[in-house]
Amino acid sequence: MVLNQRLERFLKTESPQPEWVQKIVTFCKRRPSEKIAFPLVITSFCVIEFIRSVDTSILTFLVRAVAEDLHASTVDSYWCSASYLFSMTATQPIFGGIAEVVGRRTCTLSATIIFMVGSIACATAKDISWLIGARALQGLGSGGMDMAFSLIIVDIVSLPRRPMYVALLQLCAGVGLIFGGLIGALVIEKLSWRWVFWINLPLTAVPLLCFIIVLHVEFTPKSFSQQIKAIDWTGTFLIIASLTSLLFAIFGGGVVYPWISKEVLGPLIAGICGLVLFILNERYVADRNYIQPLMPLRIFGNRTAGVGYFIAFIHGMSLTIISSIFPLYFYITDELSFIPTAVRMLPTPLVISCWVIAAGYVLNKTKRFKWSNVLGLVLLAAGFLLLFTLKYHSSLGQEIGYQVIYSAGIGILFPGRIMAVQSAQERDEDVGLAASLISVTLNLGQCFGLALGVALFDNFWNIRVRKILRDGFIPPNDIFYGNAVQENLDTIKSLPVAIKWHYQRVGAETCSYIFLIFAVVSGFTLFLSLFSRNLSFDRETRTRLVTHDSNTMSTSCSGSIEKSSADDAAMAVVACDDGSGNCLRTTV
Known part of the structure; x- marks a missing residue:
């Protein structure tokens, strides 16, 4: 709006303006049509959700390569992954509060630029401390983007139609988290690990350009002093x-x-x-x-919202366990290298993708979420229970078939947990922040899942290795404890068959007990989900949207109208994807 006011003053000067200046001014004042703006924003969100999710898990597969190149220990390399999740999770609530004060668009652009700068810093890292700090900066941008996207989706899509778009974004995030393994395996086999970060730049630059051109969310600007006081x-x-x-x-x-x-x-x-x-x-x-409270406590004030957040937390833990522990099973028991392991796990993202879409479609039709969440948790618990039965000599059919079960559960939960939280909000103005806090809860779950997975693996592994050492089955010189397994996978594979067999059995048993713990956790979450109310989200959220060509103001994405002033009407235009209630508020 400020830019257009300056352009108008510039055009009203007495000196005639060159034709090229007139063309630039006309271009700057032009806004994309409603059929272009909405798909561009959604597509840009999906691309970045995939990229930021890939960056969450990809370094798990590059620990050894990073450690060798930067002359660091595997513990230092572990902090490269941890610092990303650490920074992303710790700062997300801040972005949610700041977005309410300075606006969604400013928050989105700032976070995207921070992510790109962090990617450059990671790609040019000279030592491990530099890389850990750069990953923290990258995580800061990633958390901000995730939070801003959650808020904007609530702003531009009406509640009844929201499940499909939520499912689409969650599909990209979930698939990116799992596909990070395959991408990491390909990079480590063919290229330098630094390309993981260089590739972020062109893939993020295009969405950033789209945000600058078409993402103009309605926002009443405040002075700098007002913004400072409101935080x-x-x-x-x-x-x-x-x-x-x-x-x-x-x-x-x-x-x-x-x-x-x-x-x-x-x-x-x-x-x-x-x-x-x-x-x-x-x-x-x-x-x-x-x-402006950072997190109004009324958002968590009923059991349905509370259960939704708890499901998101367990969902995040489960995703991390699957993407970090299950690959170790294939490395150790089946003696697979990185790329075959990633290929063996392909059923997981493929099945998740199918069930996210199916669940979003069903929610869009039924306008209810409870039994979708119940079904997802049943399948998740059953999948972990089946994984518990895997042995070092399990068949390929078991390894692939069990993936179908837990992946279906993970996919179904993606849209259901978000709609549970949104439907439970009594105030429309709380829906955006409540939805964005789902991302915080999911990331907290991933943090706990990563830390708990490492701790459980080390403890279960060490208990069994010490027993084998006492029984004299493995010489002391060939002993590898849990914290040294990942950096010595190739060494373990090269051991004599008689010794290697014990490690294969230890690896299978260690992973199976971790899966059993998460089967119990998923079962407890299933029990809690039965106490949530099966609320309907077949209602319009009331948002203050202004039309461009009339003196009226729309108060909901379905088109209900209230009177407004001509000055207010000139402030913004509303672009909808197809006129069906998915509104993109565009500031003029």
């Missing part, structure tokens, strides 16, 4: 400090420091205390001081 600074400090302490303890426990040590217990206790203070601040301070 919940106390809540911002408390949530960053709390999540940073908590995530450091989670990622460091069992990997860098023992779980029962002051280096882990100190940050863990500090993080929990900080979260309690944050809740008290949001409840008693922010609202009463007329500050």
Whole structure:
């Protein structure tokens, strides 16, 4: 809007303007048609969701390559993955609060640029400390994009039609998380690991250009002083400090420091205390001081929303366990290299893709979510239980068939958990922030899943290896403990058959017990899901949208109209994907 006002003043000057200037001004004032703007925004969201999800899991397969190139230990390389998730999760709530103050578009553009700068820093890293810091910067941008996309989807798509678009974005995120393994395997076999980050630049630059041209979400600008006063600074400090302490303890426990040590217990206790203070601040301070609360507690105020967030948390843990632990089963028991392992796991993303689309279609038709979530959790629990039965000599049919079961459950849960949270909100203005916090919860689940998976693998592996060592089946010189397995996979494969057989059995048993734990966790989540209400989301969300060619204001994406001033009507136009209620608010 400010740009167009300056252009108008420029055109009203007495001196005649050259024709090329007139063309530039006309181009700047032109907005894409409604049939172009909406698909471009959704497509750009999908592309970036895939990229940022790939970057979440891809370094898991590049640990050894990174460690060798940068002369680092595997523990240091572990922090390259952890710092990305760490930064992404700790800062997401901040982006949600800031987006309410400075606007969705500003938040989206800033986060995308930060992600690109972080990718460049990763690709040019000279040592492991540089790479860990660059990954944290990249995670900051990734978290901001994820949060902004969740908010904008709520703004531009009406509630009844939202499941299909939510399913589409979640499909790209889920497939990217699993496909990160295949992409990582191809990179490590054919190229340098640095190409993982260089390829982000062209793939992100095109969506960024689309955002600049077509993404203009209606927003009432505020002065800089108003923006500063509106931010919940106390809540911002408390949530960053709390999540940073908590995530450091989670990622460091069992990997860098023992779980029962002051280096882990100190940050863990500090993080929990900080979260309690944050809740008290949001409840008693922010609202009463007329500050925009970072997380209004009413969002979590009913059991249906609470169950939806818990499902998202377990969903994130399950995704991380599947993408990190299951490949180790193939490496150790089947003696596969990176690319064959990634190919062996292809059924997982393919089945997830099919079921995300199917679940989104069903939700779009039924306008209910409860039994979709129940079915997804049943299949997820059954899938983990079947994985528990895998042995070192299990057949190919079992390894592939069991993937179909748990992948169906994972796919069904993607749209269902989000719609549970959105449908449970009593205020329309809370729907966007509530939906965006699903991303925070999912990423927290991934953080816990990564840390818990590493800790369980090391502990179960070490228990069995020590027993074999006591029984004299493996010489002391050929002993590899859990924290050294990934960097010595090739060494284990080259051992004599009699020794290697014991490691194959240990690997299969270790993975199976982890799967059993998650079968129990999924079953408990299934039990909780039965207590959620089967709410309908067949209602229009009320949003303040202004038409361009009349003195009226639309208050919902379905087209209901209220009177407004001519000045307000000139402020914005509304672009819809097909006139059916999916509105893209475009500021003029």
